[in-house]
Amino acid sequence: MELKDQWCFACGKDNPIGLKLEFVEEEDTYRTTFTAKPEHQGYDGIMHGGLVSTLLDEVMARYINMKGFNAVTARLEVRFRQPTPLGQQLTVRAKIISQRGKLYEIKSELSLPDGTVTAEGKATIAVVEDTAS
Numbered sequence: 001m002e003l004k005d006q007w008c009f010a011c012g013k014d015n016p017i018g019l020k021l022e023f024v025e026e027e028d029t030y031r032t033t034f035t036a037k038p039e040h041q042g043y044d045g046i047m048h049g050g051l052v053s054t055l056l057d058e059v060m061a062r063y064i065n066m067k068g069f070n071a072v073t074a075r076l077e078v079r080f081r082q083p084t085p086l087g088q089q090l091t092v093r094a095k096i097i098s099q100r101g102k103l104y105e106i107k108s109e110l111s112l113p114d115g116t117v118t119a120e121g122k123a124t125i126a127v128v129e130d131t132a133s
């Protein structure tokens with residue numbers, strides 16, 4: 001599972017239609033921010049649910065990647081609590097819940113500037129090759 005270029009749709013710097021996410025680790029969480037534009041909408045004024053899922057997926061899978069492992073999403077569950085609006089800075093945070101063998105259980109949430117959580121993610125992330133050593 002290699003990433004030789006910068007074309008990841010979510011985080012690649014060279015992908016002209018990508019989201020170009022950047023990440024920060026903070027204590028035991030991993031975080032990114034994103035402000036959705038009209039090209040990211042489904043219904044008028046509301047971020048497309050598939051892209052909401054992408055944000056949640058990326059922050060969770062990348063957290064394991066950042067810790068030195070090649071990892072893929074094996075299972076992804078999203079709870080859409082409220083519509084996610086365009087034009088507001090969204091904060092997406094992930095936290096590792098548990099690890100069993102090569103599988104990590106991770107949770108994430110997407111929140112608005114006022115703290116309202118509009119979507120929650122839960123994922124099983126599988127390590128496919130240890131690159132830490």
Ligand SMILES: CCCCCCCCCCCCCCCC(=O)SCCNC(=O)CCNC(=O)[C@H](O)C(C)(C)COP(=O)(O)OP(=O)(O)OC[C@H]1O[C@@H](n2cnc3c(N)ncnc32)[C@H](O)[C@@H]1OP(=O)(O)O
Pocket residue numbers: 003008057058061062065066071072073074075103124126128
């Ligand atoms: C400094 C940092 C710089 C970083 C700079 C680069 C950053 C770069 C970041 C990229 C971040 C990408 C973020 C996007 C993340 C994607 O989008 S990844 C793409 C989407 N995901 C995929 O394509 C994964 C496709 N699936 C697979 O490859 C394989 O199914 C898996 C997940 C590796 C598992 O395959 P496997 O190891 O062969 O395991 P398998 O035989 O299927 O199962 C064995 C056992 O494992 C367990 N298991 C397997 N899957 C599951 C599951 N989903 N749930 C529970 N148990 C499971 C079960 O016990 C299973 O036994 P059974 O229940 O089947 O009897």
